[in-house]
Amino acid sequence: MKEKMNKPGKSIWVFGDYRNYFQNRVTLQLLARARELAPEIGAEVCAIIFGSQVDEYVGEYIAHGAETVYVTDDPILKDYSVETYLMLTERLIRRHRPDIFLIGATDFGREFAPRVAKRLKTGLTADCIGLEINANGLLVQTAPSFGGNLIATIITPEKRPQMATVRPGTFKELPHDATATGRIISVPLPDDLPRARVRLVHCERKPPREQRIEDAGIVICGGRGMGSKAKFKKLFEMARIMGAEVGATRPVVHSQWADHDCLVGQAGKNIHPQILFSFGVSGAIQHTAAIHDADLIIAVNKNPNAAMMKMADVAIVADASQFCSALIRELRKRIRE
Numbered sequence: 001m002k003e004k005m006n007k008p009g010k011s012i013w014v015f016g017d018y019r020n021y022f023q024n025r026v027t028l029q030l031l032a033r034a035r036e037l038a039p040e041i042g043a044e045v046c047a048i049i050f051g052s053q054v055d056e057y058v059g060e061y062i063a064h065g066a067e068t069v070y071v072t073d074d075p076i077l078k079d080y081s082v083e084t085y086l087m088l089t090e091r092l093i094r095r096h097r098p099d100i101f102l103i104g105a106t107d108f109g110r111e112f113a114p115r116v117a118k119r120l121k122t123g124l125t126a127d128c129i130g131l132e133i134n135a136n137g138l139l140v141q142t143a144p145s146f147g148g149n150l151i152a153t154i155i156t157p158e159k160r161p162q163m164a165t166v167r168p169g170t171f172k173e174l175p176h177d178a179t180a181t182g183r184i185i186s187v188p189l190p191d192d193l194p195r196a197r198v199r200l201v202h203c204e205r206k207p208p209r210e211q212r213i214e215d216a217g218i219v220i221c222g223g224r225g226m227g228s229k230a231k232f233k234k235l236f237e238m239a240r241i242m243g244a245e246v247g248a249t250r251p252v253v254h255s256q257w258a259d260h261d262c263l264v265g266q267a268g269k270n271i272h273p274q275i276l277f278s279f280g281v282s283g284a285i286q287h288t289a290a291i292h293d294a295d296l297i298i299a300v301n302k303n304p305n306a307a308m309m310k311m312a313d314v315a316i317v318a319d320a321s322q323f324c325s326a327l328i329r330e331l332r333k334r335i336r337e
Contacts, residue, residue: 047069076193213264219273241331
């Protein structure tokens with residue numbers, strides 16, 4: 001059923017960024033969290049989506065938790081334009097007045113969300129790692145601050161919508177429900193679109209990794225205890241043998257032993273592998289806050305009193321680099337046999 005208008009009411013909105021749908025699942029993760037929060041304030045879960053020939057994604061959002069989807073489908077919207085998307089979003093929000101508006105903390109979200117908040121003169125908490133509803137019905141937004149050294153708890157008591165961007169992998173998406181139904185509200189493209197100041201000439205998607213670290217069943221994390229960049233490379237070799245992904249702590253990334261894509265922690269990725277190997281990681285809270293959902297943690301460290309060792313299910317007191325080398329030799333031996 002398609003409608004042209006919806007009466008304002010309590011609602012939680014999620015921006016639908018579908019452009020890399022099969023690798024970037026953050027929209028589905030936000031819909032899942034919105035469905036958990038909505039009953040606490042008696043709200044409806046909505047998604048908004050702009051683009052050209054997006055019916056497939058509209059259906060996917062309904063199957064993953066959206067009760068209503070606002071969609072503007074037009075060939076003009078085939079390519080993302082910040083001015084156009086900003087105007088469409090602002091008008092929709094001013095018309096329907098959602099209580100909460102969530103956007104993925106991707107490169108797109110980090111560019112787009114602050115502009116929306118500025119237009120609406122509301123607050124925005126960036127890179128959240130937690131969302132809750134308090135006793136007053138306000139969105140409690142948890143995010144790292146001061147370079148990850150502190151955890152901030154933020155509310156927006158007066159302005160609306162309450163806005164937050166959330167890191168991919170923070171929440172788990174709901175299973176696809178092919179029987180789910182929802183409203184699809186068609187929003188026509190206005191005649192007064194802003195003239196784009198930037199013209200897209202060409203785009204080329206970066207080849208994806210075999211799997212995202214957030215989705216990996218086995219993750220091998222390394223810290224400064226590996227000793228050097230050359231020794232840290234052993235973890236990539238071990239990962240190739242085991243079909244795993246490599247993670248890193250913030251000091252490792254700052255030392256350029258690994259790319260920022262490998263960063264696991266409050267300033268990076270949240271992971272929930274079945275098995276987590278931790279080599280030379282001290283266990284600072286900035287890192288451990290992002291790994292507490294791991295099913296099994298195996299830690300290797302010289303210091304038996306390191307926080308990571310106390311958190312581990314299996315703690316091995318040894319030189320991380322030497323133990324890694326020995327483990328690689330044993331894995332190769334098993335493969336040959």
